[in-house]
Amino acid sequence: MTCRLGILLSGRGSNFEAIAAAIESGDLPNAQIAVVLSNKPEARGLETAKQKNIDTAVISSDTEILDALRKHRVDLVILAGYNRILSTELVNAYAQRMLNIHPSLLPAYGGKNMVGARVHQAVIAAAEKTSGCTVHLVTADVDAGPILGQASVDVDPGDTPETLAQKILQQEHALYPRVIRDYIQQLALLEKLPHASV
Numbered sequence: 001m002t003c004r005l006g007i008l009l010s011g012r013g014s015n016f017e018a019i020a021a022a023i024e025s026g027d028l029p030n031a032q033i034a035v036v037l038s039n040k041p042e043a044r045g046l047e048t049a050k051q052k053n054i055d056t057a058v059i060s061s062d063t064e065i066l067d068a069l070r071k072h073r074v075d076l077v078i079l080a081g082y083n084r085i086l087s088t089e090l091v092n093a094y095a096q097r098m099l100n101i102h103p104s105l106l107p108a109y110g111g112k113n114m115v116g117a118r119v120h121q122a123v124i125a126a127a128e129k130t131s132g133c134t135v136h137l138v139t140a141d142v143d144a145g146p147i148l149g150q151a152s153v154d155v156d157p158g159d160t161p162e163t164l165a166q167k168i169l170q171q172e173h174a175l176y177p178r179v180i181r182d183y184i185q186q187l188a189l190l191e192k193l194p195h196a197s198v
């Protein structure tokens, strides 16, 4: 059984690379990447996908995203550094089948304006001792869907938003493939993967 992933990204794409590497190494054996979509033509992740001979498309609206996901028979949508908030229509079309990764221990430091360096600045300003990352299901409320997995890191006295982001990113790369693998297994048991091939 192989679950067809559709990756949405806007930039660097290091989480996408970690997922692709996990598939290649056999750590994520129940998935394949059907397509990588980006709203930014210059996204490095698009270039990486092309080098790996994965289908890509640059999209500018949620209608186009939905068309592309359907055309590529995507079972599970993976947001990997996608910087736009998706319409309720799109979120509902992939209800229970869309995952996101966020660089904090949700529900702390989540929500509409909590993106990129802002998250880590806020964590440091609040003198938190711990931060981390969260993989969650995407629902209409930003960063508020059911949590599927988390990993934590220590916030050290000398940490800057950059060093903290880097530490957390390393955890993201391990966490995301693992949570995807486990979630696919759950979906498969529930027989909710219409496009998956045996």
Ligand code: GRF
Pocket (backbone or CB within 6 Å): 009, 011, 012, 013, 014, 015, 016, 080, 081, 082, 101, 102, 103, 133, 169, 172
């Ligand atoms: C990650 O920190 C992720 O948590 C957030 O956006 C960043 C994406 O990084 N949603 P990359 O493009 O995967 O390198």
